Amino acid sequence: MSGADVEVIEVSKHYGAVAAVDDVSLRLSPGSLTALLGPSGCGKSTTLSLVAGLHHPDSGDVCVDGGSILAVPAERRPVALVVQKPLLFPHLTVAQNVAFGLRMRRVDRRRRGQLVAEMLDRVQLPDLADRRVGELSGGQEQRVALARALVLKPRVLLLDEPFSQLDAGLRVQMRALVRRLHDESDVTTLFVTHDQGEALDVADTIALMLHGRLVGHDEPEAFYRRPPSLAAARFFGVTNELSGWVRGRSFAHRTGLVLPADLPDGAAVLVVRPESIEVVEHGGTETVAGTVIMARFAGTHIAVEVEIEAGETLDVHVPVGQNIAIGSRVHLRLPRHACTMFEAEARA
Amino acid sequence: MRRAFLGLLLAGLLLPVVPLALWAISGTWRYPDLLPSDVTTRGLHLLVDPRTRVLDGLVTSTVIGAAVASLACLIGFPAGRALGLYRFRGRRVVQFLLLAPVIVPGLAVALGIQVFFVRFGLSDTAVGVILVQLMPTVPYAATVFGAAFANLDVDYEQQARTLGAGPVRILLFVTVPLLRPAIVVAALLTFLISWSEYVLTLLVGGGQVKTLPLLLFASISSSDTTAAAALALLVVGPPLLLLIAAAPFLNGRSSAMVGVGRL
Numbered sequence A: 001m002s003g004a005d006v007e008v009i010e011v012s013k014h015y016g017a018v019a020a021v022d023d024v025s026l027r028l029s030p031g032s033l034t035a036l037l038g039p040s041g042c043g044k045s046t047t048l049s050l051v052a053g054l055h056h057p058d059s060g061d062v063c064v065d066g067g068s069i070l071a072v073p074a075e076r077r078p079v080a081l082v083v084q085k086p087l088l089f090p091h092l093t094v095a096q097n098v099a100f101g102l103r104m105r106r107v108d109r110r111r112r113g114q115l116v117a118e119m120l121d122r123v124q125l126p127d128l129a130d131r132r133v134g135e136l137s138g139g140q141e142q143r144v145a146l147a148r149a150l151v152l153k154p155r156v157l158l159l160d161e162p163f164s165q166l167d168a169g170l171r172v173q174m175r176a177l178v179r180r181l182h183d184e185s186d187v188t189t190l191f192v193t194h195d196q197g198e199a200l201d202v203a204d205t206i207a208l209m210l211h212g213r214l215v216g217h218d219e220p221e222a223f224y225r226r227p228p229s230l231a232a233a234r235f236f237g238v239t240n241e242l243s244g245w246v247r248g249r250s251f252a253h254r255t256g257l258v259l260p261a262d263l264p265d266g267a268a269v270l271v272v273r274p275e276s277i278e279v280v281e282h283g284g285t286e287t288v289a290g291t292v293i294m295a296r297f298a299g300t301h302i303a304v305e306v307e308i309e310a311g312e313t314l315d316v317h318v319p320v321g322q323n324i325a326i327g328s329r330v331h332l333r334l335p336r337h338a339c340t341m342f343e344a345e346a347r348a
Numbered sequence B: 001m002r003r004a005f006l007g008l009l010l011a012g013l014l015l016p017v018v019p020l021a022l023w024a025i026s027g028t029w030r031y032p033d034l035l036p037s038d039v040t041t042r043g044l045h046l047l048v049d050p051r052t053r054v055l056d057g058l059v060t061s062t063v064i065g066a067a068v069a070s071l072a073c074l075i076g077f078p079a080g081r082a083l084g085l086y087r088f089r090g091r092r093v094v095q096f097l098l099l100a101p102v103i104v105p106g107l108a109v110a111l112g113i114q115v116f117f118v119r120f121g122l123s124d125t126a127v128g129v130i131l132v133q134l135m136p137t138v139p140y141a142a143t144v145f146g147a148a149f150a151n152l153d154v155d156y157e158q159q160a161r162t163l164g165a166g167p168v169r170i171l172l173f174v175t176v177p178l179l180r181p182a183i184v185v186a187a188l189l190t191f192l193i194s195w196s197e198y199v200l201t202l203l204v205g206g207g208q209v210k211t212l213p214l215l216l217f218a219s220i221s222s223s224d225t226t227a228a229a230a231l232a233l234l235v236v237g238p239p240l241l242l243l244i245a246a247a248p249f250l251n252g253r254s255s256a257m258v259g260v261g262r263l
Helices: A044-052 A094-104 A109-122 A138-150 A168-185 A196-202 A220-225 A230-235 B002-014 B017-025 B042-048 B054-085 B091-103 B106-119 B126-150 B155-162 B167-178 B180-195 B199-205 B212-221 B225-249 B252-258
Strands: A006-015 A018-028 A033-037 A059-064 A079-082 A156-160 A188-193 A205-210 A213-218 A240-247 A250-252 A258-260 A266-272 A278-280 A287-297 A301-309 A312-319 A329-333 A339-343 B026-028
Touching (some): A018 A044, A033 A044, A044 A156, A044 A188, A079 B155, A287 A312, B042 B054, B042 B225, B054 B091, B199 B212, B212 B225
Parallel strands (some): A033 A205
Antiparallel strands (some): A266 A339, A287 A301, A301 A312
């Protein structure tokens, strides 16, 4: 059985006056692997628990293959959940833990043994079947937790920061394991993480959540090329923001930089990634002049800070080898296709 | 250091039993002899002699103790869950009310309750004795379970739910096994309270329900010290055996589960 088509439709969940999840709509196509990305406290874990059925939304609907599952209790949803804590039952062995869900589903003993052995093979722990769970390392624990979830052949797999307590090297290995397990079973997977590196590494698409709202759901690259909002751009580490003014379909900055824009007239913010800016010989269109105030070798590039106006600087990543002297005058080209503009947020 | 402490503890527990054991087998033991001058099995024979009804008392005490322990745990478990897991309005009041029977002299309460027991035909019956013994036992069971639930990670239960376990099977396959040490402690504690209860049993049982403590008191007031000592040994023995049997469940980790020091 392959992965399900999952639809979260205009779901909201409030705790007191606070909206933990605010009108979120998200569609996961069958067999996809989506990262639900956002800073801690943005509502991504709550969203997950609404899909798992551990909490009930105040409004909205959750559908699997077109049918609402809101009335289905968590224990009967075709959904498996693995969270940050391994939560292996301490009174059971590794094999008994993996078999737990099968036992709840009244799978007979022989079939159970077979499925558990297969599953332990797939998570590369065939020798630990009879171990007590207290003897496992952190990585092994999460493998068992994954096995315990996947042995049920769920249609939807929900992972809530499953590896955030492991050290960096192990995390990378575990991501690769998740990717492989997903590709083998084609289970529709939603992977909650606050780490954009992890999201880029593991997922086909990224759904970005900020302050309880879904900001965008797109391919990872798109978040870099055209971030859906200023907040999204900031979350993805765009450090360059130029405040300017749009008038008659063109954006003007007080340095004289003018770029075509498709925003209504008014205050606007232009964002551009440091690696998209080029240092060029001569001024021209799409360029702005400035003085190098800092240049630092950063391994794959030279991180340069250029002052284009009193108190306003741009971060630029220059290829290693290019000669940049502190104090020198440079021209920077901001390619239009690499720039994204937003209407400035109204300030109170 | 640890061993020495353990040894002291055991000595403190077992030494008082030594003179008891000597009394139980002494034929004649006069001042200033250090040990009995002649040994007899008369006391031990009296225990199994049907005329003394000691074996009946043993059965009565065991049945009542087991029933009280089971009921106290059944009541204390959900009460402990509410106290340990949920923060609700009036929690302190409920906690106090649960503990009140331990604070208020049981005799006073039992005298009041006895009126109703008589009306409902519960006085002079084993059922009545079992019910009245819940008074001093439920508070302890609830307290033990309260501490255990306060230390329980309910995420285990949520995880079991996502693995397909409904409420009943979460209880049976997850919560009860996780709380096994607390269950052992609560059952042991309540059984022991019931085992040595005298006043309430005498009052409600009206002398008709003859548990071991009742027989023991009667025996002590007679002049036969050998018989009394033998009977006392029988009263002390089973709790000690129970404690030893329960020891494997009561290691350091589980005593942390029970939450000694949290209350």
